[in-house]
Amino acid sequence: MAISSFVDGVKKALGQGPETVAPAAATPPPSASDFVDTAPSWAELQKMLEDKQQQLGWRPENPETGPANSGSLKRTFGSDAPPRVKLYRDSAAWCPYCQKVWLQLEEKQIPYTIEKINMRCYGDKPQEYTAKVPSGLLPAMELDGELIIESADVMAALEYAFPDKPLMPAKGTPAHARATALMKLERRLFGAWLQWLCYPRNNENNKKGFLSTMGAVEKELGADPSGPFFMGAKVTLVDCVFAPFLERIVASIAYYKGMYVRGEGRFPNLEAWFEGMEKRSSYLGSRSDFYTHCHDLPPQLGGCCQIPEGEPVSAAVDGEDGRSWHLPLPPLHATSLPEPYSPGEQPERDRLQAAAKLIGNHEAVTRFAARGCGEMGTRAFTAELSDPYAKPGMQHLGSVDAGLRLVAHALLAGAGGLPSVDGQVHLQTAADSSGHHSSADGPATLLAAAYMRDRVGVPRDLPLPAARQFRAHLNWLIDSLS
Ligand SMILES: N[C@@H](CCC(=O)N[C@@H](CS)C(=O)NCC(=O)O)C(=O)O
Known part of the structure; x- marks a missing residue:
């Protein structure tokens, strides 16, 4: 197992190596019915999204100038000047040392560009990066083209080069x-x-x-x-x-x-x-x-x-208590357990945010989710949620696409607004088909939905309140298919 220097630091501090267990990803239920693809098209969903955005007065923010976000590759804070800083940080937004520098750049509003590099446990690193930083460690920064590694040195260099909005008191005080x-x-x-x-x-x-x-x-x-x-x-x-x-x-x-x-x-x-x-x-x-x-x-x-x-x-x-990842979601607030979150939630807006991300990236999300009914990669990495060389089940793309359109529709309309029988939401199964809609493969869709659900990362994919909604609506699909 490749052990990062995050751990080398621990071993140095403790004089020993860790022993342990990694949590297992939730396994999907075993069987599912085929279903009829009655969901709106992506174009129809896009229109519904825009109507809803107008109704709620919510639009995704500008990634370069709006609030800090994990997706952006450039942050200008409204400045036209070419950024002097390039930050190399991990692509999954897992690295705590990268987060320190990220926080500092955002607090000081220093314009910067971002290049995302895998951590070893998550995937391979590009050769251009290891040629520059032979240890492969993250974060690294280029300041006016000069490479600086080690988060403490990066932070000190940023304080020195950008004395406006100082985040450290003057030396000697x-x-x-x-x-x-x-x-x-x-x-x-x-x-x-x-x-x-x-x-x-x-x-x-x-x-x-x-x-x-x-x-x-x-x-x-x-x-x-x-x-x-x-x-x-x-x-x-x-x-x-x-x-x-x-x-x-x-x-x-x-x-x-x-x-x-x-x-x-x-x-x-x-x-x-x-x-x-x-x-x-x-x-x-x-x-x-x-x-x-x-x-x-x-x-x-x-x-x-x-x-x-x-x-x-x-x-x-992990959503295995049958409650925390299911609709209706337990409230999220400053003292909610297990997870407190003081800004709280705004369920309608959070669902809209999840829907916007899904609809805007539906082709990539469908291919990614279809890995769940495809083949595992030939090379494994130690992060169980990462499998960069997995192959999507191409023969199931249409079914997975249908399932994700149902999820997007439920996020927009509210799962309770979808066709229901006896108060329970049921997807129209293939046996009910009148022949106007194509039939979708239930078991493959279920595997894809569970694969996706377990890999929604915060903040990489969505902020917490929207991620919870996405996970719970994927479970709504899974339960409806099961
Ligand atoms: N002392 C370094 C520690 C950085 C560190 O341990 N980074 C880890 C990620 S948290 C890393 O890049 N490990 C190599 C890898 O996982 O690829 C610093 O403060 O920058």
């Missing part, structure tokens, strides 16, 4: 000394988190070590009453450095250890910090969700160790 000490505390927290997360032995001691370091973080967050950030009322580089790890901590400690770091009021200053961060475009656009993290950490870390207390949480996070 007590505030600078405090910021530097807080950055060290972040590395301590990183070590204590991984010691508990990745190693099955000495559970109680490791838990104690983690909680005591979290206690130190909580205390620091309360040190400046103007809060809610580490250095007071304003976001600084310290917040950018802590954010990727704090969000991974909250997700993984709930999933693998069954402890809610956030949502139950255990660390009130931390809750306030998250609420502060979740008001910022930089953070909202780059933050991930529990499902994505709990599946992206094991391949990066060599595994995570689950204890029995984590099992109910992991069932809910």
Whole structure:
């Protein structure tokens, strides 16, 4: 197994290698009926989408100038000048070190271009990248054409080259000394988190070590009453450095250890910090969700160790509790469990956002989902959700396309607005066909829908509220076919 330097850092800190388990992807139900393709065409869906967008007054934002987002390859913040910065970050938006730099660029509104490179666990890296960065590590940055690696050096270079909107206090001041000490505390927290997360032995001691370091973080967050950030009322580089790890901590400690770091009021200053961060475009656009993290950490870390207390949480996070990924979705808010999210949800707008993404990219999404009824790739990567060389089941493309049009229609109309019998939504099955519509392959569509559902990544594909809607509507299709 290729072990990234994310883990080499852990091994160095702990003097040992992790032992563990990776979570298994949910398996689809075994059988499904064929169905009649009664869904609107993509052109009709596009028209419905536009009508609905007008009705709700919501349109997708401009990726270059709008709020931070994971899809954009260029961020100008409205500037016409050619960007001086090029950021190389991972294509799945899983890398915490890339997220730190991403946050800094967004907070400082430095125009930049982005090139996405796979992490080793996710796929191959282009030779042009390894020729430039022989270690293959991410992130890397070109500043006026000069290559800089190591996130700490990248961040320092950005502060130096772009002194407007400084995110670090001036050197030699007590505030600078405090910021530097807080950055060290972040590395301590990183070590204590991984010691508990990745190693099955000495559970109680490791838990104690983690909680005591979290206690130190909580205390620091309360040190400046103007809060809610580490250095007071304003976001600084310290917040950018802590954010990727704090969000991974909250997700993984709930999933693998069954402890809610956030949502139950255990660390009130931390809750306030998250609420502060979740008001910022930089953070909202780059933050991930529990499902994505709990599946992206094991391949990066060599595994995570689950204890029995984590099992109910992991069932809910993976949508295996029969509830959390099914309609009607449980509410999402600042203290919702398992996953708190302070900006909350706007279900109609979130469904529209998911529909817009699906309709706008339907050809690529259909081919991707059809991998679920195609062939696995000849080369496997350690991230179980990645299979870059998988082949779509080409003979099933029409059926998968029909299934995804039903999902898009349900997202736009509300699944409850679709044909129903006895209060239950039923797809018209092939046996009911009057011959006007073509018949679609139920089992293949079901496999494709489940494959897609398990691979919706946040923030790569959609923000959390829209991703939940997409997953739940794919399950609506699966349940309707089953
Ligand atoms: N010390 C480095 C660590 C960066 C790091 O560990 N990056 C990981 C991803 S999180 C990586 O690129 N690993 C190689 C890979 O997965 O391809 C930094 O701060 O930039």
